[in-house]
Amino acid sequence: MYNYDVVIIGGGVGGLTLALKLAQSGVEVLVVEKEKNPGKIYKGELLQPKSLMYFDELNVIQPILDVSHPLSTIHTYEVEELKDGRVRENMYIPLHYSRLAFKYPEARMIPHETLKNILLDKASSYDSFHYWNPAVFKGFSEMNEKKHEYSTALIHMNKEDLHVSASFFVGAEGRSSAIRKAMKQQVVTTQYNHHFLTVTFPRPESYTEARMYASHKSFIGLFPLPDNEVRCVMLIKPGDYPKMKKEGLHTFTEPFSHFEPELADYVTQIESWKQIQLMIPVRHNIHEYVKGNAAVIGDAAHAVHPMAGEGMNLAIQDGAVLGDLLAWMHETNNKNPSLLKQFEQVRKKRADRLSLMSHFSALGYMWPFRWYQFGRMQALKRFERHPILHYKHMLNISGIGWWNYTPFDGIRFFGPSWMYLKRRFRRRCEEAIFTEKDDYPWRYS
Numbered sequence: 430m431y432n433y434d435v436v437i438i439g440g441g442v443g444g445l446t447l448a449l450k451l452a453q454s455g456v457e458v459l460v461v462e463k464e465k466n467p468g469k470i471y472k473g474e475l476l477q478p479k480s481l482m483y484f485d486e487l488n489v490i491q492p493i494l495d496v497s498h499p500l501s502t503i504h505t506y507e508v509e510e511l512k513d514g515r516v517r518e519n520m521y522i523p524l525h526y527s528r529l530a531f532k533y534p535e536a537r538m539i540p541h542e543t544l545k546n547i548l549l550d551k552a553s554s555y556d557s558f559h560y561w562n563p564a565v566f567k568g569f570s571e572m573n574e575k576k577h578e579y580s581t582a583l584i585h586m587n588k589e590d591l592h593v594s595a596s597f598f599v600g601a602e603g604r605s606s607a608i609r610k611a612m613k614q615q616v617v618t619t620q621y622n623h624h625f626l627t628v629t630f631p632r633p634e635s636y637t638e639a640r641m642y643a644s645h646k647s648f649i650g651l652f653p654l655p656d657n658e659v660r661c662v663m664l665i666k667p668g669d670y671p672k673m674k675k676e677g678l679h680t681f682t683e684p685f686s687h688f689e690p691e692l693a694d695y696v697t698q699i700e701s702w703k704q705i706q707l708m709i710p711v712r713h714n715i716h717e718y719v720k721g722n723a724a725v726i727g728d729a730a731h732a733v734h735p736m737a738g739e740g741m742n743l744a745i746q747d748g749a750v751l752g753d754l755l756a757w758m759h760e761t762n763n764k765n766p767s768l769l770k771q772f773e774q775v776r777k778k779r780a781d782r783l784s785l786m787s788h789f790s791a792l793g794y795m796w797p798f799r800w801y802q803f804g805r806m807q808a809l810k811r812f813e814r815h816p817i818l819h820y821k822h823m824l825n826i827s828g829i830g831w832w833n834y835t836p837f838d839g840i841r842f843f844g845p846s847w848m849y850l851k852r853r854f855r856r857r858c859e860e861a862i863f864t865e866k867d868d869y870p871w872r873y874s
């Protein structure tokens with residue numbers, strides 16, 4: 430029988446952030462990861478400012494800054510596709526992270542596996558970190574189902590079934606979470622009327638800005654990565670993927686050449702459909718993140734639509750917050766499982782809001798009608814031009830705070846942009862930022 434303080438199932442970004450925090454605090458932590466080789470599917474690559482702040486606290490920020498690409502503005506273009514294939518710009522809407530008075534007023538693009546390797550390397554430098562790979566969590570072999578007290582997990586490694594006991598178990602296994610199932614959590618799922626195709630291809634050195642192009646019937650996003658690569662996404666109708674594959678690779682590459690002629694010679698370097706991944710967006714939520722001495726984080730707790738670039742960030746931020754709580758319980762020698770609920774109190778509301786915001790961002794691109802695009806353009810224009818709405822939007826997506834959308838926004842939406850009180854605005858901006866007490870309330874009780 431093996432024994433640890435905390436067992437984390439899943440060595441993705443969420444599980445590794447949590448494990449790093451615990452290892453730094455001297456908590457004996459085991460991460461169980463089933464995949465031996467780096468994941469081949471594309472996953473989140475955009476780090477929001479709040480995630481950068483947590484990595485700063487975990488003393489792992491420098492290697493991340495060294496190998497990531499900064500984005501201070503998301504350039505959004507509403508366009509019209511002309512009959513000859515060219516594209517005409519209708520409206521340009523830049524959304525600036527620099528509006529945020531924060532240590533990291535930018536997002537960062539980093540390849541998913543590079544980030545995981547940085548976290549794993551750093552965690553491995555601590556004696557209290559243990560990593561079983563490849564190893565699969567099979568379920569609990571001992572538990573009190575009524576009280577949700579889990580005492581022993583069954584882990585399959587090297588053709589053997591191993592019994593591992595721990596004070597706490599964390600499910601960080603992504604969308605299909607076995608711990609979530611053991612916790613008997615009902616998943617509420619939302620599906621969408623579109624899919625995405627995504628791929629990384631080379632870019633010119635000068636192509637350094639993130640751009641999103643939307644016409645009434647198309648959407649593509651281009652996000653520069655380090656090493657002169659660019660990650661792109663294209664929205665398609667369900668069922669279009671097999672048709673496009675049949676017709677040829679040009680059905681994927683041509684739109685990019687039209688929307689972004691500068692990349693025409695680069696997108697054609699994609700050699701086969703094997704490089705392009707189909708991504709089916711889904712949103713799911715559960716009622717409780719904690720049951721007894723078990724908790725779920727990241728995609729195991731909440732999968733979000735990728736439009737606002739939040740999925741990976743929610744996982745990292747869950748890991749950092751739960752990590753601090755478990756570290757504090759270790760420091761104060763208090764292993765009462767009921768304290769775990771404080772993680773849910775901090776994180777669930779934030780995750781639910783960002784999940785809803787990602788959902789609304791997705792709704793903005795759901796229907797291929799000109800009037801729909803017109804409505805979206807009016808909304809985006811107000812968001813960009815009105816100082817409060819611009820700030821609110823960037824604050825909320827960055828994760829560094831939350832400022833509720835209110836009925837007043839409706840008035841702001843249609844009223845002139847200059848109608849706001851500067852002093853009050855500054856005070857509200859400060860109040861909306863999460864403090865250390867908001868993030869780690871147990872340290873202040």
Ligand SMILES: Cc1cc2nc3c(=O)[nH]c(=O)nc-3n(C[C@H](O)[C@H](O)[C@H](O)COP(=O)(O)OP(=O)(O)OC[C@H]3O[C@@H](n4cnc5c(N)ncnc54)[C@H](O)[C@@H]3O)c2cc1C
Pocket residue numbers: 438439440441442443444461462463464470471472473474475564565566567601602603604605607707708726727728729735738739740741742744
């Ligand atoms: C195709 C795709 C594209 C995405 N694109 C974006 C994007 O553009 N932007 C964005 O922000 N987010 C995106 N996301 C979401 C983002 O990648 C996830 O939100 C994030 O990776 C969640 O992290 P996680 O640690 O919770 O789970 P994961 O990254 O899924 O990690 C879970 C880990 O658990 C392991 N595991 C699972 N079951 C077991 C088991 N029984 N035993 C042991 N190990 C197990 C898995 O192998 C995996 O390594 C995308 C997700 C997918 C699937």
